[in-house]
Amino acid sequence: MIWLILFLSPVIFSLPTVIAWTYRRNLSISSVVGLLISLAVTIYLYRMPEGFYTIPWLPSLGIEFRFVLDYLSKNMGVLTALIAFLIGIYSLEYMREDYRIGWYWFFFNLFTASMLLVVYSDNLLGLLIGWEGLGLASWALIGHWFRDDDELNYVGVLGRKVGPLKMFWSPSFAGWRAISTIRIGDMPMFLGIALIFALAGNLNVSQIDWNAVFTKIGLIGTTFLMISILMGPFTKSAQLPFSEWLMTAMTGPTTVSALLHSATMVAAGAYLFMRLSWYIQPWNYHELEPVYVFVLFLGLFSSLYGAIVALGCRERKVLLASSTLSSLGIMFAVTSLSYWVGKIAIVIAFIYLIVHAFAKATLFLVAGHLIHATHNRFCCGNLELTKRMKLAFLATVLSTLCLSGIPPFTAYWVKSGMDAILHEVSHHLGQTPMIIFVLIALTYSAFLAKFLSLNFLKGEWAKLHLHGERLMPTSYTIMVLTLLPLAYVLYLKFFREGLETTSIIVGILVTLTYVVGIVKPTHESKIGQALGDRLYLMALNDLIVPKVGWFFALLSYYFDRAVDLFTHSSIPEMFEELSKAVRRIQSGVLTRYVRIVIGIVFAIILIAGWFEWRF
Amino acid sequence: MEILALIVLTMGTALSLRWKRLGVIAGIASILLVLRFEPLLLIVTLIALMNLISLDLIGRKYGTVFALPALMLIATVHAFYTSDLPSLIVCFIVASVPTYALVLISEDLKTKTAIKYVTFMVTATILFVLGLILIYENFKLFGSFLLLTGLALEVGIAPLHEWVPDVFSEADPISASIIASLAKFVPFLIAFRVLGGEMDFLSLTFLIALAVISMFVGNIGGLTSNEPSRILAYSTIANMGYVISALAVNPLSLPVAFAGAFIQLLANSVGKVGFFTAIKGGANRLLSFILSFSMIGVPPLLGFWGKFFIATSLLKSNLTFLAIILVVNSVMSVPYYVRLARFFDRGRSALASAVVGVCVLISLTIYPNPIYYSCLSVWR
Numbered sequence: 001m002i003w004l005i006l007f008l009s010p011v012i013f014s015l016p017t018v019i020a021w022t023y024r025r026n027l028s029i030s031s032v033v034g035l036l037i038s039l040a041v042t043i044y045l046y047r048m049p050e051g052f053y054t055i056p057w058l059p060s061l062g063i064e065f066r067f068v069l070d071y072l073s074k075n076m077g078v079l080t081a082l083i084a085f086l087i088g089i090y091s092l093e094y095m096r097e098d099y100r101i102g103w104y105w106f107f108f109n110l111f112t113a114s115m116l117l118v119v120y121s122d123n124l125l126g127l128l129i130g131w132e133g134l135g136l137a138s139w140a141l142i143g144h145w146f147r148d149d150d151e152l153n154y155v156g157v158l159g160r161k162v163g164p165l166k167m168f169w170s171p172s173f174a175g176w177r178a179i180s181t182i183r184i185g186d187m188p189m190f191l192g193i194a195l196i197f198a199l200a201g202n203l204n205v206s207q208i209d210w211n212a213v214f215t216k217i218g219l220i221g222t223t224f225l226m227i228s229i230l231m232g233p234f235t236k237s238a239q240l241p242f243s244e245w246l247m248t249a250m251t252g253p254t255t256v257s258a259l260l261h262s263a264t265m266v267a268a269g270a271y272l273f274m275r276l277s278w279y280i281q282p283w284n285y286h287e288l289e290p291v292y293v294f295v296l297f298l299g300l301f302s303s304l305y306g307a308i309v310a311l312g313c314r315e316r317k318v319l320l321a322s323s324t325l326s327s328l329g330i331m332f333a334v335t336s337l338s339y340w341v342g343k344i345a346i347v348i349a350f351i352y353l354i355v356h357a358f359a360k361a362t363l364f365l366v367a368g369h370l371i372h373a374t375h376n377r378f379c380c381g382n383l384e385l386t387k388r389m390k391l392a393f394l395a396t397v398l399s400t401l402c403l404s405g406i407p408p409f410t411a412y413w414v415k416s417g418m419d420a421i422l423h424e425v426s427h428h429l430g431q432t433p434m435i436i437f438v439l440i441a442l443t444y445s446a447f448l449a450k451f452l453s454l455n456f457l458k459g460e461w462a463k464l465h466l467h468g469e470r471l472m473p474t475s476y477t478i479m480v481l482t483l484l485p486l487a488y489v490l491y492l493k494f495f496r497e498g499l500e501t502t503s504i505i506v507g508i509l510v511t512l513t514y515v516v517g518i519v520k521p522t523h524e525s526k527i528g529q530a531l532g533d534r535l536y537l538m539a540l541n542d543l544i545v546p547k548v549g550w551f552f553a554l555l556s557y558y559f560d561r562a563v564d565l566f567t568h569s570s571i572p573e574m575f576e577e578l579s580k581a582v583r584r585i586q587s588g589v590l591t592r593y594v595r596i597v598i599g600i601v602f603a604i605i606l607i608a609g610w611f612e613w614r615f
Numbered sequence: 616m617e618i619l620a621l622i623v624l625t626m627g628t629a630l631s632l633r634w635k636r637l638g639v640i641a642g643i644a645s646i647l648l649v650l651r652f653e654p655l656l657l658i659v660t661l662i663a664l665m666n667l668i669s670l671d672l673i674g675r676k677y678g679t680v681f682a683l684p685a686l687m688l689i690a691t692v693h694a695f696y697t698s699d700l701p702s703l704i705v706c707f708i709v710a711s712v713p714t715y716a717l718v719l720i721s722e723d724l725k726t727k728t729a730i731k732y733v734t735f736m737v738t739a740t741i742l743f744v745l746g747l748i749l750i751y752e753n754f755k756l757f758g759s760f761l762l763l764t765g766l767a768l769e770v771g772i773a774p775l776h777e778w779v780p781d782v783f784s785e786a787d788p789i790s791a792s793i794i795a796s797l798a799k800f801v802p803f804l805i806a807f808r809v810l811g812g813e814m815d816f817l818s819l820t821f822l823i824a825l826a827v828i829s830m831f832v833g834n835i836g837g838l839t840s841n842e843p844s845r846i847l848a849y850s851t852i853a854n855m856g857y858v859i860s861a862l863a864v865n866p867l868s869l870p871v872a873f874a875g876a877f878i879q880l881l882a883n884s885v886g887k888v889g890f891f892t893a894i895k896g897g898a899n900r901l902l903s904f905i906l907s908f909s910m911i912g913v914p915p916l917l918g919f920w921g922k923f924f925i926a927t928s929l930l931k932s933n934l935t936f937l938a939i940i941l942v943v944n945s946v947m948s949v950p951y952y953v954r955l956a957r958f959f960d961r962g963r964s965a966l967a968s969a970v971v972g973v974c975v976l977i978s979l980t981i982y983p984n985p986i987y988y989s990c991l992s993v994w995r
Contacts (some may be wrong), residue, residue, distance in 0.1 A: 128857050290961065413854055575947075579839040586780045591730050593777040600774055601764055602743065605822075608760035615756075 001066055003053070007117055009348055010034040010084075010109035016451060025096070031079040031105040032088040035112060037086055038569050039081040042116070045348045046074045052122060052206065066204050068122035072275055072350060076119045076263075079354055083263040083361050084112040087387070090365055090475040091255045094372070103184050104253070111137035115264040124193050124203040124523045127272070131232065135182045141260075142252040143175020152377055155250050155318060162533060165542055171251035177541065178301040181245040185235025190431040192229035205279045214287045222287040230273065230295065236330045237269030239302045239504050244541045246325055247534060250317040254368025257317055257348040262361035270331040273533070274346050274353075282339040292339035293429070295332055300436045305535070307443035311450070312531025314378050317369040319451055320360065322534070326444060333433070334418055339420045340428050348417040351490065355410050359403035363451070365476035366392045366399075369469065370455060379454035379481025386456045389463060391473040393456050395480040402483045404445030404514055407507040410483050413490035415441060416503035421501060438506055449517025467508065617693050620648035624685055628740065631678030638678020642667050649692045650711075655877060656692060658977060661883050663688035666793045669888070671894050672966060673720060673789055680720055681712035687797050694801045695993055698710035700751055704744055704764050710801040711736060714794050721787040728785040731737060733767050735778045743802070750809055759810055759818040763825065769802050772825050772855045773832035779837070783848035791844060792891030795851050796884030803858060803880065807873055807994075812866030823863050823937060829856030830944040837951040841892050843958045846951050847887060847932040850910065853948060854883040860937055861925045868928040874990035875924025878983060882918040886910045889974030890955065898968020900961040902975045907956035909978035912945045920983040942966040 013034025017027045048069055055065040067073075074187075088108070095104055114133030121127035145153045148170040156168035169177070193203065199216055200208045214222045246266065250257055260266060273295070282288045289359035304324030317335035331349045338345035369392055371377055374385070386393045401408040422434045453459070495504060530536070585596070627641015646663055650656075666684040673680075690709035693717065715736060718729045743765030751756030766772070771779035783791045814822065833853025840846045861876035889898070889906045909916040912923075922945060929938040962968035980986070 086995060411743060526976055560762045575835060575838050579835045579837075582836040583840065584778075588781055590727075590734065593731070593781075597738070597768065597775055599740070601768075604760055604764050608817075612754060612757040 001040060002044070003055070003065075003120070005036055006045070006120075007113050008035040008550040009041075010113045011579050013037070014105045014109040015240075016345070017105040018057060019263070025101060028092055028095070028101060028105055030108055032085070032092060032268070034109055035081065035085045035088045037166075038116065039078075039113065041084045041192075042077040042081040045069060046078050050074075056173075057123075057126070057423075061202055063125055064123060065126050066122040067120045067121075067126075068206060069225075070278075071347075072079075072278060073120050073199045073273070075350070075354065076271060079118060079357055080112065080115050080263040082482075083109075083357060084115075086475045086479050086518055087259050087365070088182055088362065089257050090258075090368075090472050093469055093471040094255055094368060096204040097465050098253075098362060100144070100466075103140065105141040106312075107137045107144075107591055108259070108591035111141065111259065112265055115268060118189075118268050122195070122204050122206050125204060126188075128193070131186070131268065131272075134236070134268055135179055136188070138182070138208050138249070138260060138265055139175045139179035141175075141256040142178050142249045143265070144252050144256065147172040148172055152371065152375065153251050154377075156247050156316065157290040162536070165536065165539060167533065168537075169248040170253060174248035174251040178249055181541075182235050185231040185233075185242065185521040187231075188228035191231075192225055192231075193224055195228075205275060208279075214285055219287050219290070222285075223290050226291040229276070229547040230291070233273045233332075234298070234520045235269075236272075237266045238325055238334065239298055239329065241271075241303055241537065241540055243302065243305070243322075243325050244534070244538050247321050250315070250321050254317065254364055254371060257321070257332075258361045258364035258368070261321065261364060262357040265332045266324060266328055266355065270328055270335070270349070270353060273332060274335050274350055277335055277346055278343070281343075281409055282552075283342050288339060292336045295336040296429075296433060298435060299331070299333030299336060302438070303327070303330070303333065304436055304443075305329075305439045307440050309534050310447040312528045312533075313444055313447075314532055316370060316377060316451070316455065317364070318584065319447065320363055320367060321378070323444065323447060324360055326440060327352070327360070330418070330440065331356075333437075334421070337421050342426045344348065345421055348414060348421065351493075352411070352414045352418070355483070355486060355490075356403065356415055357529070358479055358486070359399040359411075362395050362399040362476050362480040362483075363403075365472065365479065366396050369472050369476070371465055372469075372472075373464050375464060375465060379451070380462040381455045381459045381461055382461055383457060384482065385459075385462060385464060388466060389473075390476055394458065395473075395476050396452050398480050398483065400448040400514075402487065403447045404510060405441055405444065405507065406511045407504070408491065410487040410490055412503075412507055413498050415506070416500070417494045419506060420497040420500065435445060438509070441506060441510055446513040446517040449514045450521040453518045453521035457518065471511030515545070555600050578603075617689055620645035620685075620689055623648060623931075624689075628679050629684040630751070635678040635738045639667070639671070640679040640680040645685045646688055646852045649689050651692065653993065654790060654943075654985040655881075656695065656989075657704055658881055658986070659797075659885050660688060660723055660883065661973065661977065662785070662881075662888060663691075663894075665888050665973060666789075668966065669789050669892050669895070669970050671788055672892070672964065673722070676762055680717070682808040683717055684797060687793075691797065691800050691804075694804050694824065698808070700747065701847050704747060705809070707743065707801050707805060708740060708973055711740060711798060714790075714798050717793055717932040718782065718786045719792040720790060723785055723832055728782055731778055732786075734869050735768055735775075736932065743764070743769060743805075745763045746786070746862075748946070749810060749930055756815055756818060759814055761809065762806065763818065766802050766806050766834075766859070767825055767829075770855050771852055772859060773829040773852055776829070776852045779817050779852055780840075780845050781820060782844055783851070784844040785908050788844060788891040788894040791847070792843070792888045793924075795847070795887035798879075799884065803876060806859075806862060807876070808870075809905060810862060811873070812864070812869045819863060822859065823934075826856050826860035826863065826937065827940055829859065830940060831856075834944050834947045834951075837948065838950065841924070842843065843890065844947060846955050847890055850952070850955075851883065851887065852956060853944060856921060856944070857941060858883075860941060861928060863934060863937065864932040865929045868931040869895050869995050871924055872928035873994045874987050875921055875926075875928055877990050878917065878924060878986055879921030881986070882909055882921050882978065885977045886918070887970045889978075892970045892974075893959050894972075895960055898965035898971045899962055899968065900960055903956040903959040904953075906954040906971075906978055911952050915981035917978045917983070918981040921979070924987070924990075976989055 014031040014311040021027055050069050053067045054540040057064045117130030118127055139354055153171050154168050158168050160167040161338040197203055199213045202208050235242045303326045306322045310319050310322040329352055399520045405415040426434055623647040624641055627637050631638030641986050663684050667681055670680055687710050690706045693707035720734045746758045746762030746765055767775045830853050833849045837846050837849035858876045858879050861872040864872040875906050886906050909918040912919045926938045926941055
């Protein structure tokens with residue numbers, strides 16, 4: 001029952017908005033009430049004892065709705081519901097003038113509900129429902145402004161072209177790109193889950209006998225299985241080379257970007273990887289080594305890519321999007337370290353997910369407010385803007401400080417934990433991961449500082465259109481303030497790692513780059529342009545993959561033509577000719593007929609007579 | 616009973632020279648006299664009645680023509696209940712000769728058409744009767760070849776079908792409808808009685824070749840024909856192909872094949888009577904479409920059941936390829952039947968509408984069991 005309330009209340013409470021928003025636009029409040037109920041339920045669940053709760057679904061196959069309450073799901077659930085609720089409050093004001101509020105709220109709440117289902121499901125099939133719900137809702141929300149009529153909703157500079165590449169993307173295109181990219185990962189994931197069911201006869205992550213599964217299929221089989229399952233998280237969390245959809249997803253409303261990039265959707269990928277690792281306990285299986293090494297480096301390189309791209313970005317939201325990509329890479333990489341150091345790696349990655357969620361949601365909400373105020377999606381704004389939007393400025397300062405890992409703010413403690421375990425892993429993998437990680441951390445803090453500087457301190461002058469917003473600043477202020485108690489909690493947890501020399505050195509370096517970023521936020525160069533164009537990775541999406549598609553389209557076109565030719569021209573013409581030939585006998589002249597008939601009859605008589613005589 | 620019917624018919628026809636209506640009454644009376652309560656024969660009788668009544672559409676001065684279909688029906692019914700050779704030969708001739716006269720009648724005399732028709736009919740009759748006698752004299756192979764050739768000429772099976780399109784399009788539609796319906800029963804009945812299940816390999820091959828060629832020639836020829844009566848002619852050729860293919864089955868499934876062949880003949884007859892009457896007197900678009908669907912063999916209509924039983928018996932005798940050819944041919948026939956149905960718009964005379972209506976009613980037989988069992992009992 002409690003589960004039903006949890007998952008259905010957002011959806012059900014959004015229905016009044018869906019049905020009647022054209023008459024009463026303030027009905028949106030009912031949707032937020034639904035989110036509030038979910039939040040209350042998650043807090044209630046947080047206080048429940050850990051364990052499993054099952055609801056039968058397909059008893060004949062041993063498949064059930066099985067929900068799990070453990071460290072991961074309890075925290076993640078509260079996080080998701082809280083952030084969704086705060087963003088919901090923000091949306092009340094942000095989306096007030098929108099042209100299809102019903103659509104927005106339904107999918108926004110469906111998005112939240114799906115994420116909660118993903119968070120609490122122990123059963124992979126139940127999880128898949130939420131997983132697909134996320135995909136559907138992300139498509140609907142990214143393409144929310146389907147009319148493509150407002151320059152503010154595009155990504156990239158309108159009309160710009162690099163070689164054959166069109167460097168701007170409309171909302172409808174971005175929505176389609178998101179869902180199509182995600183489906184590419186979902187297919188192998190379905191197969192992987194089916195394979196697990198075939199091998200283990202069970203889909204409950206916590207109950208599957210992983211030992212039996214891995215020993216049965218051996219090293220290669222395990223690698224294949226895990227990679228195919230992880231294809232889902234990889235695409236969902238936009239790891240390389242599937243990152244493009246995340247960047248163009250910025251065409252959706254800013255609230256959607258905030259939700260998408262903090263606690264739902266992209267976090268779902270990382271979360272699923274953590275949950276799997278949590279119960280597989282990879283430190284017990286040698287078969288998993290190739291997979292975890294692969295994920296480690298994939299995560300690190302994605303992260304590095306995201307960080308340097310963010311360094312080159314000029315659009316507010318795209319900059320934040322690639323920073324999200326960078327953070328997700330870190331989450332994947334750190335989670336994969338659990339193979340060497342055990343559960344602590346997952347815990348650290350998860351805590352980083354929480355910190356990142358709050359900070360990133362804040363930054364997105366601020367960015368949304370800025371876009372509203374300046375009517376410009378590129379970074380702009382100077383001290384005058386800062387004076388008139390003090391709360392936004394303070395929230396940005398606090399969240400960038402907390403996210404970039406400057407001591408003694410929140411992320412510093414988490415990153416110290418990461419430093420510590422990377423140090424431990426260096427016995428197995430050498431110093432490469434550590435070096436890449438430090439590079440990422442430095443770049444990360446630099447571009448956050450750049451974001452701050454370009455929007456509030458040293459950016460170009462921007463004309464302001466303020467309408468006395470109340471709810472928007474309130475919600476992001478509350479959100480950023482959660483980071484402070486979190487900093488204290490983390491200080492208690494990681495203070496030993498935080499005081500080690502490496503951590504302090506990294507902290508000082510990070511602070512330095514932060515200062516550099518603030519002082520000199522822009523530097524024109526070719527490299528910077530290439531970075532801002534995301535290293536032209538979109539060529540994969542816009543040139544290479546479509547070629548494959550065109551190939552199939554061409555193939556089916558020719559097949560179609562062949563069928564057409566065969567059925568619409570060849571056969572009818574053949575029959576027409578045949579028919580005419582058959583009818584040509586009918587000349588209407590009796591003697592001709594008689595000749596034919598007598599000829600045939602005599603031939604028959606001759607043949608028959610010959611056979612009668614011989615046999 | 617047949618004797619009595621003949622006497623009534625003779626009297627009535629003689630008197631009809633004076634009183635035209637008396638010919639119609641005598642014809643109907645004699646038809647009713649030979650009525651047997653066997654569903655198959657009931658429908659045959661009904662077809663004969665329709666032929667007789669629709670002759671009124673030609674509008675001749677004298678009533679003698681009405682005797683002709685009645686005479687053919689008496690011969691047909693008699694053939695079902697006799698088994699000795701002379702009677703069969705007589706029935707064959709009596710069922711065929713009236714059509715010679717029928718071809719002639721029209722508003723104007725169709726001498727040329729009649730000569731064309733009679734030439735082939737006489738040849739056919741000679742070959743058929745000769746074949747029958749030879750088979751009785753134990754020249755099985757030669758006899759069955761001659762019999763089949765005669766049959767092919769008589770009913771119009773390709774490649775001996777040359778007269779069919781010409782006669783059907785030149786003669787009066789009502790005469791053509793009688794040639795296409797009532798005249799077909801006796802030749803096939805005799806062929807089934809004499810040849811059924813007793814053919815050697817060579818004549819079987821000959822038979823199958825005839826069936827296949829006839830189906831294809833009929834359906835392909837129909838595809839591009841423009842006149843409705845020519846389409847009907849090719850449709851008849853194709854239908855004769857279907858029916859004769861039933862002869863190829865082995866003795867075990869012969870009863871089913873016989874039933875299938877005669878249900879197909881019934882379907883063909885009502886379709887032909889309906890369409891030819893429609894050519895003469897117009898027909899409702901809906902009714903003509905139902906007739907077309909029955910001829911195509913759309914499921915539950917009468918035309919479907921005929922093909923269904925034939926195909927079943929073919930499959931049971933390991934003649935799968937023939938069954939496939941049959942089905943392919945029914946598919947091929949779809950375009951021209953639909954085109955045919957589009958020729959008609961609305962009925963122009965009450966009599967024609969009534970005849971077409973009865974044909975449609977018979978075509979709507981969706982429960983063929985009575986006819987099927989009746990065929991089986993007639994076969995025994």
